[in-house]
Amino acid sequence: MKKVLVLAGHRTPDESRVNRAAVEAFKTLPQVTVHELMREYPDFKIDVRREQALLLAHDAVVMLFPFWWYSSPAILKEWQDNVLEHGFAYGTGGDRLHGKPFLLMVSTGGGEQAYSPRGYNRYPIEEFWLPFKAMANMTGMVWQPPALIQGTHVLTDSDLDAGVSRWLSHLHALSV
Numbered sequence: 205m206k207k208v209l210v211l212a213g214h215r216t217p218d219e220s221r222v223n224r225a226a227v228e229a230f231k232t233l234p235q236v237t238v239h240e241l242m243r244e245y246p247d248f249k250i251d252v253r254r255e256q257a258l259l260l261a262h263d264a265v266v267m268l269f270p271f272w273w274y275s276s277p278a279i280l281k282e283w284q285d286n287v288l289e290h291g292f293a294y295g296t297g298g299d300r301l302h303g304k305p306f307l308l309m310v311s312t313g314g315g316e317q318a319y320s321p322r323g324y325n326r327y328p329i330e331e332f333w334l335p336f337k338a339m340a341n342m343t344g345m346v347w348q349p350p351a352l353i354q355g356t357h358v359l360t361d362s363d364l365d366a367g368v369s370r371w372l373s374h375l376h377a378l379s380v
Contacts, residue, residue, distance in 0.1 A: 205235045206263035206379045210309075212240045213269040213280035222311040222356050222364060226268060229368050235379040237262065241279045248282050255287040256300070264305040264378040265345065267336075270356075271312045274325075274332050284339060293343040302344030305378055307351065308336055309371050315355035348378075 210230055214223040217240055230238045239258060245251075259265065269276045291297045312319070312329070319329035333350060340347040351374045353359070353367035 207261065208233075208236045208264045208266060208375055208378050209258055209262035210236060210238045210266045210268050210375075211280065211283065212238055213242070213267060213277045213283070214240075215242060215272075215277040215279065217242055220270065222353055222359070222367070223268060223270060225364055225368050226309065226371055229372055230268075230375065233372070233375060233379075236375055241283055245279065245282075248279065250283055250286040252286050252289070255283065256289075256292055259287070259304075260300060262304075264307070265301070266307045266309055266375070266378070268309040269311075271310050271332075275335070288339070288343060299344060304345050305348050306336075306340045306343075306345035307348040307374060307378065308333065309351045309374070311353045311356050311367075313355075313357045315358075319354075348374075 210227075212223060212227055214220045217224060217227070227238050227240065230236050237258070267276065267280060269280055275281070288294065289298075292300050314324055318324040319327065319332075321327070329350075329352070337347055339345075351371055353364070353371070355363075359367070
């Protein structure tokens, strides 16, 4: 069974309904390591060698986060900026992540309709994934279609359970 690293990037994990439910569910899976970045690095001082060792010890990488200002929370960007170094993740000798599946698990406050040319955000959500796709390409990771839970502002408990269940299915697929 393949090992999956989930980089949970919620800025305030204790206040999250969706990400908290996902983290709790993911922690029950033996092949999944849930790594809550804000709990590990509240000062944003990333231990690069530790993070690189975690990446090397896993077969797939998932970023779990709420969609804020059309991107990920700052802790995930800080993680990328520090951990994905030249010579490790890209460039000469930087092939350590090649072939690892890379998946985004993202929650959005707005529903699916909000991310359309006529919706509130005016663009399809796929257009906002370009920086993440470019990162996957640069590091040799294999882009997976993102898994979303949308409309979190009006999400019922049963919708939340169904969304987390879908996410669990994605993790299972990565681990076989």
